[in-house]
Amino acid sequence: MINKFALLLLIAMGLASCKSSQSSKNKNNMVQLEQNTTTTWQLIELNGEEIKAGDQKPVRFTLDVNNRVYGFTGCNNFNGNFSLDKNYALSFSPLATTRMACPDAKINEQQVLDVFNQSKFYTLEGDWLFLKNSQDNLLAKFKKIEQQEQIVEKYWKLKELNGKKIEMQPNQDKEIYFMLKTDENRLTAYGGCNTIGGSFELKTGQRIDFSKLMSTMRMCEEDISKIETEFFKVFDTADNYSITGDRLTLNVGRRAPLAVFEAVYF
Structure with missing residues (x-):
């Protein structure tokens, strides 16, 4: 009985070790955001739903070289600061926004602001940026915008x-x-x-x-x-x-x- 228990324990430890090794390997292969560049990102997916702005100005935000963030929520402009580290952590300071009323806005502005309030981590895949909360759940998906x-x-x-x-x-x-x-x-x-x-x-x-x-x-x-x-x-x-x-x-x-x-x- 003891031998059987020991064998199961060894198998479990081996699987955990493999999983940890694979996770570490995948993490090491992940691309990181660069802190010495200015990049603009456009909202493509919010809370699992594809965003279609139609003829309205798209939701975007920019991360600049001075650790400042600024952008457009679909109704108002906003700005603030962000923090980024090598462990794929990305968080934002409380954002200052303009105070326009936009009854015709097609996107829920508060949901957009909640993304930045809740963001803790990110994943970068090519031109796609994924912002995640503290539980590693996806909040929103963005696409890189050309510099011009x-x-x-x-x-x-x-x-x-x-x-x-x-x-x-x-x-x-x-x-x-x-x-x-x-x-x-x-x-x-x-x-x-x-x-x-x-x-x-x-x-x-x-x-x-x-x-x-x-x-x-x-x-x-x-x-x-x-x-x-x-x-x-x-x-x-x-x-x-x-x-x-x-x-x-x-x-x-x-x-x-x-x-x-x-x-x-x-």
């Missing part, structure tokens, strides 16, 4: 123009900025006095083309008018861009940046 799409739907505040730092003037209504809207590929910008509108096209190799540019014709103070004229020329001249986290430059060829911008989140 990270430039759109953001508020870009002007920081430098032709190598000179830009500060908001006392007689300005608001700061100089621009946005690229995905609906109809629209450009909207403010130069300190006038607004400008137009179209844009993103191309491979981080190339960009602005066209159909038109601006309002308000009379401006001389100091603002000079900066505004130079700012609007950027959109006439720029043919490529570079983006690292919250920093964007618009360039022409391989010369020094025409303008440097910083992303602002509300």
Whole structure:
């Protein structure tokens, strides 16, 4: 009887050892998120159900090189911080969100926020990211978005123009900025006095083309008018861009940046 019990114990231990060894082997082969890159992820599946946003802006979030997270819930924008380690742990700080009411939203915003509140671990398989809770249960599935799409739907505040730092003037209504809207590929910008509108096209190799540019014709103070004229020329001249986290430059060829911008989140 003792021999039989000992044999069963040895078999159980052997199976556990094999399982542990196999689990360790699989874990070692898993791909990890990189902390020195900025990556955007789009929601594909939430609580086991496929997400179809239709004609609405998709739910996305971005992990940047400064351990900041920001994104869109289907109704509001959000931002915060995240923590990542080599044991496939991924958690988020309490997120700050805008407070828009969206009665026509097709996705339950609270369920999206719950994913980030409950996230503890992740699995990365190619371009697919799986967020899991503390019990290792799947919360949501995301797909990696190409880098060129990270430039759109953001508020870009002007920081430098032709190598000179830009500060908001006392007689300005608001700061100089621009946005690229995905609906109809629209450009909207403010130069300190006038607004400008137009179209844009993103191309491979981080190339960009602005066209159909038109601006309002308000009379401006001389100091603002000079900066505004130079700012609007950027959109006439720029043919490529570079983006690292919250920093964007618009360039022409391989010369020094025409303008440097910083992303602002509300």
